[in-house]
Amino acid sequence: METITRKKLLYRSGLGFMCVNAALGCSHGCRYPCYAFMMGRSYGRTASYEEWCRPKLVSNAAQLLEKELDRLKEKPEVINFSLTTDPFMVGYSEVTAMSLALIELINARGIPVSILTKGRLPGELADRSRFPAENTYGISLASLDEGFREKWEPGAAPYAERIAALRLLHEAGRRTLVHMEPYPTPNIIAQDLGAILEKIGFIDELYFGGWNYNKIATAFPGRGEFYRDQGEIARRFCARRGIDCQTAS
Ligand code: SF4
Numbered sequence: 001m002e003t004i005t006r007k008k009l010l011y012r013s014g015l016g017f018m019c020v021n022a023a024l025g026c027s028h029g030c031r032y033p034c035y036a037f038m039m040g041r042s043y044g045r046t047a048s049y050e051e052w053c054r055p056k057l058v059s060n061a062a063q064l065l066e067k068e069l070d071r072l073k074e075k076p077e078v079i080n081f082s083l084t085t086d087p088f089m090v091g092y093s094e095v096t097a098m099s100l101a102l103i104e105l106i107n108a109r110g111i112p113v114s115i116l117t118k119g120r121l122p123g124e125l126a127d128r129s130r131f132p133a134e135n136t137y138g139i140s141l142a143s144l145d146e147g148f149r150e151k152w153e154p155g156a157a158p159y160a161e162r163i164a165a166l167r168l169l170h171e172a173g174r175r176t177l178v179h180m181e182p183y184p185t186p187n188i189i190a191q192d193l194g195a196i197l198e199k200i201g202f203i204d205e206l207y208f209g210g211w212n213y214n215k216i217a218t219a220f221p222g223r224g225e226f227y228r229d230q231g232e233i234a235r236r237f238c239a240r241r242g243i244d245c246q247t248a249s
Helices: 035-042 061-071 093-108 146-152 159-171 193-199 223-241
Strands: 010-012 018-020 056-058 079-081 113-117 136-140 175-180 205-209 244-248
Touching: 010 061, 056 061, 056 093, 061 093, 079 093, 093 113, 113 175, 136 159, 159 175, 193 223, 205 223, 223 244
Parallel strands: 018 079, 079 113, 113 136, 136 175, 175 205, 205 244
Antiparallel strands: 010 018
């Protein structure tokens, strides 16, 4: 795997939360499109979609992070993995190993992490002796249809594998999250939200959001009503199961 070095690793995103991105690019190659790819291309950090899908590891990430954590004046409530890449991307064990090492460093200082991946969450994350903080382990999941995944998230892990890895961490007593965004409109794929929710009914937290940056989704007539109805289905499901729920469309 190619590597790069950076001058800074830990930073506060425009959305106000602390993040770590230990790679440039992402093998999942999402076509929603991927906002991080669009930003990377417009700022000249990546030349093409093909280059984006061959990620480069930040080889000095652990050294940078240690220094930056030591210099923090205030302990952050949580550090997020990641905003502009995927911490457990498919096909790159180097990225997984680096992400685990960085999470360990953060947890050792009593700071929890919140993770979101379209890969497979490693079983090691269940280990409280290595990852003692109250972390949140999350997957992105907007469908159960593998045809949809192959079209829109071609390099990401199959849905059943994402859910199975999440369930293992839940069974080990860790806090789990599903980020259901961008949820597709019926002109992209007709699907039953209730059936998807049933598969992940064991989670602690759900975020549900619409698809706001794709012409096909925004052109769907009745889009506002559709997302209001789906949001209501998600909220009712979560209320029945005692799941923390946040919806946005
Ligand atoms: S998983 Fe995230 S970072 Fe990777 S291509 Fe998809 S949207 Fe972009």
